[in-house]
Amino acid sequence: MYETVKASINLHAILRNMEDLCQLDDASAEAVGDRHVSIRFSVPEIDRLVLTFRNQSCQAGRGDEIPYNMNLRFSSPEHLNLMVEGVKNPIPTKGFRHIGFLKDTFTFLAGQLESYLKPDHEKAATDFDYLKKSTILTAYAALYAVPEIARYDETGRKLAGKIEDGIINVTVGDDFGLHLIAEKGRLRTIKGRSANARTAMMFDTFETAFGLLNGKLDSYTCIGLGLLAVRGRVSMIDNFNKLLGMVPHYLS
Amino acid sequence: MQRYQYPKSRELFERAVKVIPAGIPGHLGPASGCFIPVSAYPFFCERAEGTYFWDVDGNRFIDYMCAYGPNILGYNHPEVDAAARAQIEKANCTTVPAPLMIELAELLVDTVDSADWAMFAKNGGDVTNLAMLTARAATGRKKIVKFVGGYHGVHPWMLDVGYPGVLYEDIENIITIPFNNVKMFKRVLADHHGDIAGVISTPYDHQAMNENHLPADGFWNEVRQLCTANGIVLILDDVRCGFRLDLRGSDYHYGFRADLICFCKALANGYNISALCGAESLRPAISSVFATGSYWLSAVPIAAAIRCIEILREINAPQIMKEIGDKFADGLIKVADEHCFELRVTGERAMPILTLGNDDSNFLLQEWVAEMMMRGIFLANHHNIFMNCAVSDEDLEQTFAAAHDAFETVRKNHPEMYR
Numbered sequence: 001m002y003e004t005v006k007a008s009i010n011l012h013a014i015l016r017n018m019e020d021l022c023q024l025d026d027a028s029a030e031a032v033g034d035r036h037v038s039i040r041f042s043v044p045e046i047d048r049l050v051l052t053f054r055n056q057s058c059q060a061g062r063g064d065e066i067p068y069n070m071n072l073r074f075s076s077p078e079h080l081n082l083m084v085e086g087v088k089n090p091i092p093t094k095g096f097r098h099i100g101f102l103k104d105t106f107t108f109l110a111g112q113l114e115s116y117l118k119p120d121h122e123k124a125a126t127d128f129d130y131l132k133k134s135t136i137l138t139a140y141a142a143l144y145a146v147p148e149i150a151r152y153d154e155t156g157r158k159l160a161g162k163i164e165d166g167i168i169n170v171t172v173g174d175d176f177g178l179h180l181i182a183e184k185g186r187l188r189t190i191k192g193r194s195a196n197a198r199t200a201m202m203f204d205t206f207e208t209a210f211g212l213l214n215g216k217l218d219s220y221t222c223i224g225l226g227l228l229a230v231r232g233r234v235s236m237i238d239n240f241n242k243l244l245g246m247v248p249h250y251l252s
Numbered sequence: 253m254q255r256y257q258y259p260k261s262r263e264l265f266e267r268a269v270k271v272i273p274a275g276i277p278g279h280l281g282p283a284s285g286c287f288i289p290v291s292a293y294p295f296f297c298e299r300a301e302g303t304y305f306w307d308v309d310g311n312r313f314i315d316y317m318c319a320y321g322p323n324i325l326g327y328n329h330p331e332v333d334a335a336a337r338a339q340i341e342k343a344n345c346t347t348v349p350a351p352l353m354i355e356l357a358e359l360l361v362d363t364v365d366s367a368d369w370a371m372f373a374k375n376g377g378d379v380t381n382l383a384m385l386t387a388r389a390a391t392g393r394k395k396i397v398k399f400v401g402g403y404h405g406v407h408p409w410m411l412d413v414g415y416p417g418v419l420y421e422d423i424e425n426i427i428t429i430p431f432n433n434v435k436m437f438k439r440v441l442a443d444h445h446g447d448i449a450g451v452i453s454t455p456y457d458h459q460a461m462n463e464n465h466l467p468a469d470g471f472w473n474e475v476r477q478l479c480t481a482n483g484i485v486l487i488l489d490d491v492r493c494g495f496r497l498d499l500r501g502s503d504y505h506y507g508f509r510a511d512l513i514c515f516c517k518a519l520a521n522g523y524n525i526s527a528l529c530g531a532e533s534l535r536p537a538i539s540s541v542f543a544t545g546s547y548w549l550s551a552v553p554i555a556a557a558i559r560c561i562e563i564l565r566e567i568n569a570p571q572i573m574k575e576i577g578d579k580f581a582d583g584l585i586k587v588a589d590e591h592c593f594e595l596r597v598t599g600e601r602a603m604p605i606l607t608l609g610n611d612d613s614n615f616l617l618q619e620w621v622a623e624m625m626m627r628g629i630f631l632a633n634h635h636n637i638f639m640n641c642a643v644s645d646e647d648l649e650q651t652f653a654a655a656h657d658a659f660e661t662v663r664k665n666h667p668e669m670y671r
Binding site for chain 1: 275276282284287288289290291295414415416420461612613614615618634
């Protein structure tokens with residue numbers, strides 16, 4: 001089951017992040033250029049992901065109904081995980097003319113994404129723009145990973161089952177926010193803050209969020225120092241935070 | 253009314269986090285203690301007396317948390333402290349225990365209705381764990397039934413998977429069912445016939461974060477009968493309620509008799525000691541369990557516990573706290589109503605939990621508790637509070653005055669509620 005959870009995170013939290021990478025990172029947008037490639041990732045046991053690259057942007061979609069012009073098949077969740085680690089190659093079954101995009105552009109984008117998700121801390125200390133982009137992409141990766149853990153991981157399902165129905169806001173200052181909708185033990189992550197949250201986790205700055213998401217700070221200390229605030233249904237935040245704490249187990 | 257500020261608390265906290273993980277770990281800290289927002293709360297205490305404590309910034313609080321229960325007679329109670337001081341002149345932690353230990357055991361056996369013996373430890377979790385081991389030793393069975401929301405300490409079996417460090421293997425013999433649900437309990441008995449060693453429960457459902465629920469009519473009698481019929485040890489975790497509802501034990505209060513009963517918080521008015529009392533039939537089992545600790549038989553807390561229990565008996569402390577709790581709840585409900593808030597007070601009046609109607613996010617409750625805090629009234633937005641015997645009518649009047657002010661402020665901050 002570990003490989004399945006990890007693969008679902010790799011697909012729907014990490015690779016999904018190409019969408020935001022192309023918005024935030026000029027080099028990535030430029031690399032996509034005016035090409036139009038829609039790559040479908042087909043992994044057994046996991047919802048399909050389609051990444052549609054066009055007009056210097058990327059759009060991520062989930063499910064079987066999204067059009068694509070290249071299909072990458074994986075024999076197992078582990079196969080996908082090994083591809084993400086750069087150990088194995090996918091099996092293209094459609095769209096052979098886009099192999100060049102896969103080898104060059106997609107590989108470049110993956111490298112760019114990795115540079116933000118495994119950040120250079122020295123650079124982050126002096127380059128706020130880099131720190132901010134890294135924080136946003138890491139936050140998306142972590143918070144899109146949470147619903148996957150809640151769905152596929154045994155402990156995750158138990159924790160998600162304890163989260164009351166409602167909305168959890170996660171924000172950084174006034175600049176950035178997303179929310180998770182909890183409903184009958186399932187979670188969905190949505191970009192942007194909600195006006196109807198039952199509970200909220202609020203980072204004061206990108207620096208605090210960066211430190212917490214990269215394991216340099218701990219949430220208990222940050223709460224005491226007033227760098228991280230929570231309010232609302234504490235039991236929701238408590239179980240959500242335990243789910244969030246499981247993310248590094250799959251991404252390390 | 254002037255609102256409190258806490259510059260020295262903040263300064264100390266910044267010093268603390270450098271050398272102590274999380275600064276103040278556990279339930280006394282700002283994270284687990286749900287200090288929302290943290291800016292409204294003091295972090296460090298300078299001194300305490302009666303029902304008050306003063307923080308390091310010189311702010312005085314009427315403290316309705318009572319250190320989460322230990323303060324029952326009033327902080328720094330002169331007679332309890334004198335007993336402790338007298339003992340420390342003689343001996344505290346020694347290679348063989350002081351005979352005072354026997355005196356405390358005799359006092360507990362005389363006081364607690366279901367107690368034929370008493371054993372001592374330090375914290376509530378020590379004795380709930382000891383009770384679980386005793387149930388298994390007595391029955392030769394593995395499984396323990398507990399109830400949803402029941403807090404019994406921080407040993408892995410008392411928690412759940414998802415808590416960092418807790419494994420499935422730690423809880424595979426724990427069955428959790430809803431409180432007050434005899435039907436479910438009967439189903440568990442049928443599904444695990446012959447496997448259940450013990451049932452552990454608090455006297456009523458006093459879980460954190462939610463309204464509390466008293467036992468339904470007949471619940472405890474039925475559970476008692478089913479435990480007896482199936483050879484299951486009935487463990488009452490009276491750590492939080494013990495001596496606040498009835499000095500004879502909370503099982504006596506609700507009309508049944510537990511096999512094992514766990515005490516801690518109110519036992520010695522703040523000195524660190526816990527006790528497990530039990531039925532004669534379990535004496536051989538508990539004698540066989542290997543359970544000990546470096547400070548479990550230290551004499552100073554034992555001396556304090558003896559004097560504390562004597563005073564609790566002399567003054568009929570549960571009756572006093574019930575009366576204070578009734579005045580507190582009725583008065584606050586009235587104040588809330590005057591400001592168009594529905595304050596809900598559930599659980600026993602000596603240790604109720606406060607919630608607000610039409611507040612399913614708890615935002616309003618958290619704001620109101622924070623406003624109370626900054627006016628010198630220490631409550632909780634997530635946990636039951638505690639009465640103590642030192643609360644005076646004047647303290648209650650000050651509490652109500654602060655509540656007026658705090659509700660008014662919350663109301664002004666939420667004009668949308670009154671459109």
